Amino acid sequence: MATPANLPGDGTRATLAQVAARAGVSASTASLAFSGAGPVADETRERVLAAARELDYGGPDPRARSLRTGRSGIIAVVMEDRIRVAFRDPMVVTLLDGIADEIGNAGYSLLLLTDSLERAEGGLRDAPMDAALLLGCSTDLDPAVRVLSQRQVPLIGVEAEPRQGLPMVDIDNRAGMRRLAEHFAELGHERVAVITLPMDRDHTRGPLTQVWQDSSVAYTGLERLSGVRDVFPDAPAVVAAGSLIEEGLIAARALLDAEPGLTAIVGQSDLLALGAIQAAEERGLRVPQDISIAGFDGARIDGLSRHRLTTVVQPSVEKGRAAARLALAALAGEPVENIAFTTELRIGDTTASPRRG
Amino acid sequence: MATPANLPGDGTRATLAQVAARAGVSASTASLAFSGAGPVADETRERVLAAARELDYGGPDPRARSLRTGRSGIIAVVMEDRIRVAFRDPMVVTLLDGIADEIGNAGYSLLLLTDSLERAEGGLRDAPMDAALLLGCSTDLDPAVRVLSQRQVPLIGVEAEPRQGLPMVDIDNRAGMRRLAEHFAELGHERVAVITLPMDRDHTRGPLTQVWQDSSVAYTGLERLSGVRDVFPDAPAVVAAGSLIEEGLIAARALLDAEPGLTAIVGQSDLLALGAIQAAEERGLRVPQDISIAGFDGARIDGLSRHRLTTVVQPSVEKGRAAARLALAALAGEPVENIAFTTELRIGDTTASPRRG
DNA sequence: AGAGGCGGTCGAATCGATTCGACACCCGAG
DNA sequence: CTCGGGTGTCGAATCGATTCGACCGCCTCT
DSSP: OOSOTTSOTTOSOOOHHHHHHHHTSOHHHHHHHHHOOSOOOHHHHHHHHHHHHHHTOOSSOHHHHHHHHSOOSEEEEEESSOHHHHTTSHHHHHHHHHHHHHHHHTTOEEEEEEOOTHHHHHHHHHSOOSEEEEESSOGGGHHHHHHHHHTTOOEEEESOOOOTTOOEEEEOHHHHHHHHHHHHHHHTOOOEEEEEOOOSTTOOOEEOOHHHHHHTOOHHHHHHHHHHHHHSTTOOEEEOSSSSHHHHHHHHHHHHHHOTTOOEEEESSHHHHHHHHHHHHHTTOOTTTTOEEEOSBOOOOTTOOSSOOBEEEOOHHHHHHHHHHHHHHHHTTOOOOOEEEOOEEEOOSSOOOOOOO | OOSOTTSOTTOSOOOHHHHHHHHTSOHHHHHHHHHOOSOOOHHHHHHHHHHHHHHTOOSSOHHHHHHHHSOOSEEEEEESSOHHHHTTSHHHHHHHHHHHHHHHHTTOEEEEEEOOTHHHHHHHHHSOOSEEEEESSOGGGHHHHHHHHHTTOOEEEESOOOOTTOOEEEEOHHHHHHHHHHHHHHHTOOOEEEEEOOOSTTOOOEEOOHHHHHHTOOHHHHHHHHHHHHHSTTOOEEEOSSSSHHHHHHHHHHHHHHOTTOOEEEESSHHHHHHHHHHHHHTTOOTTTTOEEEOSBOOOOTTOOSSOOBEEEOOHHHHHHHHHHHHHHHHTTOOOOOEEEOOEEEOOSSOOOOOOO
């Protein structure tokens, strides 16, 4: 069990120098033979590769290479939540997919750092990386930013709070939500409530208090809220503990209890909205006849609900791709600038005019 | 935009040697001051750290460190599907969460390699890593195994086909399914069908053909199938294109069309089973009165379905943790052995005796 | 008082590759 | 015949840290 059967059991890897010696060339030439940079006679290259095969040499050691070249071929993604939590959000998954695809095409690999604060310091400080993408909206990422920029690692923010010197990819959260709110207004709604994304790292539930609104912890959530309040300045809001259906359910129950005259609920994500639909239905309210419900994201959610949710569609995969391209550009020394995507209102069958009376 | 505001703009990082010089000590001592290994006078350490602060030195370069120590602090996870696909499966997510948690605690970071075959060769060959976990059941991972073991990277398999010299973490897929099948038998079912996990990389749908059964591409799926067939040798099976609700829906429709007398459907995952429930209900069949449906995994699925699904519960997070621990053990030079978890039948309200007649 | 041990520091070797400038050689053109 | 230029190869420096052995006081124990 110690040595897999398919290994020659010597236990220590051959080095480029050994391969070169065996092939009767210098290390420099052997290096060229592997990397393909610089001119090498075909016959020489063959000899080197043959020697490598004989020694079971699998190519240059990434560690040594990366010391010398200053590149590790790794781009990190820093998230706030642990995987189990973050990846239940389809938006995170698609975003990550876009990132992975783009950097993969460029020959980079993806390092996943879930910033469990203290602990991740380890990863942030010690892991090799050529660039890092910061996911999430909280200013708690601050220490991460400090550590990484001290390490001179190019940083790109995604859905992050704008910050001096941090290039960003974002969407027009506020404008998108405003358009949705206008849609509600046009339908004749007056009492609209909001279920927001989590506002702090502890994922505290409850009515949105002034404290949160001031401390701008959760940039995305507050932006989306502003969009709604541009149209309905007094719209009450409840904070959910996560972008999850069951959290939408919990929050919507609270809203329905606290705000009797409600005719519409906006979830700051599609999952939250779906939870709200469940909450409405469990009280015998029909959607959209008795109450209108809309979300945000345009997530394609597998096998759920008979409704086509009215929502604000954002290009999540593209956002990931763009962020990755920004990182690659930064690595190439090209200028990096902010990118903002626009969202699009998609009207489904979960919104309608409120009943009169 | 070129240099973030919080950086001193010199553009080149200080080195340990410079810090040491500035502190008036040797590089060796400075190194000790940072790593904490070896004795350093408090006053000296202070001086070193102060010098580091003045030079904005963020600690030793991971690249150099990893060349010298032979460790990169990175453990890779190799998956077959691209992120968007793989992460829709809650089992993959929880598994990964377990892995990330465990290796994070040990100070390692997680490198995500989605093995898009040709392309990932890049990552597999060039990315620094101290160990790798191979996720998935397909023999297509073969090239990955070859490349990595040539690089002397310790390998651990998860849900992989048993293979000489590849330590593994697995569950008793077959026994678990057999117990579920026995449950059906006890209830009096005779016509039981199976919806299987994907059987090849192309995610081909359709009735399970002999070809697939021979080529043992998808180890897990075939094991789970065997478990059912231990009890119902002739149980028909349809292959789904993914572990997704909508795939379960599609497959179950096909089954209901093709097998009129069916009284029970086993999904090889909970998502597939949920799809099957939807398929049944859209035909007016009540679950479990008209048809019994069960799954596998014991996934906690957010906000779905009014049923408590009968299922075979597997310890997914624990599986991840165990795999991670195996990798860590291998790195520590400790002996590594296979680990098998056992599953547990959890009876919900989606299974009952078939109606007489 | 001498020996041994320990805390603290330093030099030098080392990890395994990449890369740049130099060099030798051969060819064709002038 | 010689010079210029391209091709293929090599030596040596370099990337930035870690680590091992040596060294030097100084304290303690006998």
